[in-house]
Amino acid sequence: MEFSHRGKSILVDCGMFQGSRSLENLNMEDFAFAPGKLDAVILSHAHIDHSGLLPKLVAEGYKGPIWCTGPTRDLLEFMLADAGRIQESETERRNRRRDRAGEDPFEPIYTEQDALAAWEQCKPVPLEEWFEPAPGVRARLWNAGHILGSASVELECEGTRVMCSGDLGPENKAFQPDPEGPSGFDHVICETTYGDRERERISLEQRRKLLEVEVNAAIARGGNLVIPAFALERAQELLLDLAFLLQEGAIPKVRIFLDSPLANRVTGVFGRYAHELEDTGGRNIFEHPSFHFTTDVSESIKLNSVSGAVIIAASGMCEAGRIRHHLKHNLHRRESTVLFVGYQAEGTLGRVILEGAQTVRISGADVRVRAQIRRIDSYSAHADKGELLTWMEERQPVSGSLFLCHGEPGALEGMRRELQKRHREQSVRVPQIGEVYSLPAGEPAKRLATGRSDIQDVVGRDWQNAYAEFATSLKTRLSEIRDEERRMAALKQMRGVLDSYAEHRARKGKQD
Known part of the structure; x- marks a missing residue:
């Protein structure tokens, strides 16, 4: 989101499109603004769908600071570098494919060096302290309760107050306190990932019981338990719960492999902040003798011959990384179990498997799905419908407009209807990518330019x-x-x- 006023421009988040191949192709398009003319960038958190195009932004001329929390900066050192390596390796792999012989080669969106250059421009600021990203503009970051270092972004300029939610975490989330923030805004921009669904309220103890049942059933089946997990936060939450279950003797002393170089590095950052995190007892719970952190490719390949183990690997939606290797070697085995513990966007391999596909295509090969496919929904790092509504109520009064973003069409529309039902006079907007609005103080937003209708055709499943x-x-x-x-x-x-x-x-x- 770009905010402009009297020649000053501030960008809040600069993430990658994720989902279908057609949607991901949008990452290669030019920015809708001139990167070199931006005055500042404020980043809500380190997830790639919010930070993943920062290296491209810097490579194309942005020279200013990237304001974020301290933990976010620490995480970005590894998150962005990994994203750059993935760009390079995926491009190389696609160019080697035989069905592309004779075609023009692909170019990576950015490189690992671009990513490290972007990280160097990150400037940490404490939560709840005002700073001036551009002359005449004040900003504050508020805990969003989503992942380590996540924040909502408050902006104030000549009497107009705007709040950007970033991604919001659920109540009683492991590691993180509940989201916070002030009230009384002219305009609020809120995510709606789970805007159309309510989750059953589950305690940390109940969640661990669900995981205990799945682990014991998978081990009894005789095969591996393969868990696709986001390298940031989800993998660490799983280790937290598995460490507890092992300590309590609720699951057998199986080998637990975290097979993700990125997740291993991120876990190191979590270890450094362990004394500040909830549910850790102030100690580094990741130093457990049953945990094995694999880094080398050769170590990962050796897991092909392992049976009766827990293998946690990224990416969480099965779109890249080592999880695809493990799915290729375990999906066809009836004794194996694949356990999904995170959101699967439309068009991703994870969503296709969850929806019951009998055969999937992985790295050019057809793989039969014979393994047990299981799911636990209580690990979500996103607030559900009720929690999002509570967060927006706590930002009231909103004298201008409520903008809904970051959600699939059903979630956006479901939340829009609910808000209109509760606040009939409230201006509620569901902007399309590319739309431009003026944000006057105390008045509803005014649309100045329409969005790109062509993008709606590639959201979700594509050809x-x-x-x-x-x-x-x-x-x-x-x-x-x-x-x-x-x-x-x-x-x-x-x-x-x-x-x-x-x-x-x-x-x-x-x-x-």
């Missing part, structure tokens, strides 16, 4: 998701046609559909 689903099942479905002649006829019909589109384009080209 590449549909293609992968179709391609992985094609051979099986063709083999179900017992008659060779009919099988060949089916193939001919499919080719005919594609040929008809090619002929149509050729005719249209001649007419133009």
